[in-house]
Amino acid sequence: SMGEGLDKIPVTENLSTIVNLKDMKPKKYYYSNLLIKSHLIFSPAPVNTTTEVNFMEKIIVLDFGSQYCQLIARRIRECHVYSEILPFDTPAEVIAAKNPQGIILSGGPASVYAENAPMCDKEIFNLGIPVLGICYGMQLMTHCLGGEVQRADKREYGVTEVQINNNSKIFEGFGDVNDFLMSHTDFVAKLPEGFENIGKTAHCPNAAMQ
Numbered sequence: 001s002m003g004e005g006l007d008k009i010p011v012t013e014n015l016s017t018i019v020n021l022k023d024m025k026p027k028k029y030y031y032s033n034l035l036i037k038s039h040l041i042f043s044p045a046p047v048n049t050t051t052e053v054n055f056m057e058k059i060i061v062l063d064f065g066s067q068y069c070q071l072i073a074r075r076i077r078e079c080h081v082y083s084e085i086l087p088f089d090t091p092a093e094v095i096a097a098k099n100p101q102g103i104i105l106s107g108g109p110a111s112v113y114a115e116n117a118p119m120c121d122k123e124i125f126n127l128g129i130p131v132l133g134i135c136y137g138m139q140l141m142t143h144c145l146g147g148e149v150q151r152a153d154k155r156e157y158g159v160t161e162v163q164i165n166n167n168s169k170i171f172e173g174f175g176d177v178n179d180f181l182m183s184h185t186d187f188v189a190k191l192p193e194g195f196e197n198i199g200k201t202a203h204c205p206n207a208a209m210q
Contacts, residue, residue: 059083060100062090064108064118064136072106072134092123100129107135111151111186112143120144139186148190154203156182162207168198170210180207 059076063069063085076083084098088105095103103124110117118136122144125131133141139149160182164171180201188206191197199208 057081058098058100059102059104060090060095060098061085061104061106062088062120062137064088064106064140065110066107066135069106072104088118088120090121092121092127095121095124096127096129102130102132103127105131105133105137105140107137110136112136112139112149135184139188142188142190142192145192145195147188147192147195149186150189152185152187152203155185156201156203158182160201162199162201164208165196165198168196168210170208171198182207 059081061069061073061076061083065088066072069085073083073085081101084100086095088108105120108118118140120140125141125145131141133139143149158181159179162178162180163176164174164178166172166174166176180199182201182204184204187204188209191206191209195209197206197209199206201207
C-alpha cells in the first residue's frame with residue numbers, strides 16, 4: 001500500500017515528527033505517496049521532551065489497518081500536540097464534536113475497489129477541517145472525491161527518487177529531486193477535481209498532490 005515505511009525513517013528524540021510548514025527544512029529523506037489537503041507533512045524536526053502536550057490542539061487519526069498507525073499518533077504527540085486514534089468508520093459528526101485541527105487517514109493493506117474495503121464517512125471532507133491522506137488514505141480520498149485509483153504495472157518499494165514541484169508551498173525549499181520512501185501497488189491515476197500534482201516518480205505519475 002502507498003506510503004508505508006515509517007519504520008525506515010531514523011528515530012531519535014530529535015527526529016521524525018509532524019511539523020507545521022513554516023518549520024519544515026529539507027532533509028535527505030521525506031515521506032511521499034500521500035495526498036495533502038492540509039499544512040502538515042512528515043518531516044524531521046527538533047523535539048523538546050520537556051514541553052507539555054498542548055491539549056488545545058488535537059489531531060484525529062482514522063485507522064484503516066496500517067501497521068504504522070500508532071507510530072503516526074506518537075509522532076504527533078512528540079510534537080506536543082494531542083492525537084487520538086479512532087476507527088476508520090467514525091461518523092463525521094463525532095469527529096466534528098471533538099473539534100480537531102486536522103484529520104489523518106492512515107495507510108492500510110486494502111484496495112479501494114476491493115469488496116468490503118474500509119471506507120470513511122465522506123462527510124469528513126465537508127467539515128472544513130484539513131485532511132492528510134497517507135497510503136491507503138490518499139487513495140481513499142481520491143476515490144471519494146471523484147479521482148481514479150488503478151493497479152500499477154510495477155510496484156514501488158523502498159527508497160525512490162521523486163521529482164517534486166517546488167512551486168508548491170508544501171515543498172518550498174526542497175530540491176528538484178528527493179529520495180522518498182515508497183511501498184505501493186495501487187496508485188492515483190486521475191486527480192480529484194480541484195487538486196494538483198506536486199510529485200511524481202518514474203512509475204507513479206501522482207506521488208504527491210494537494
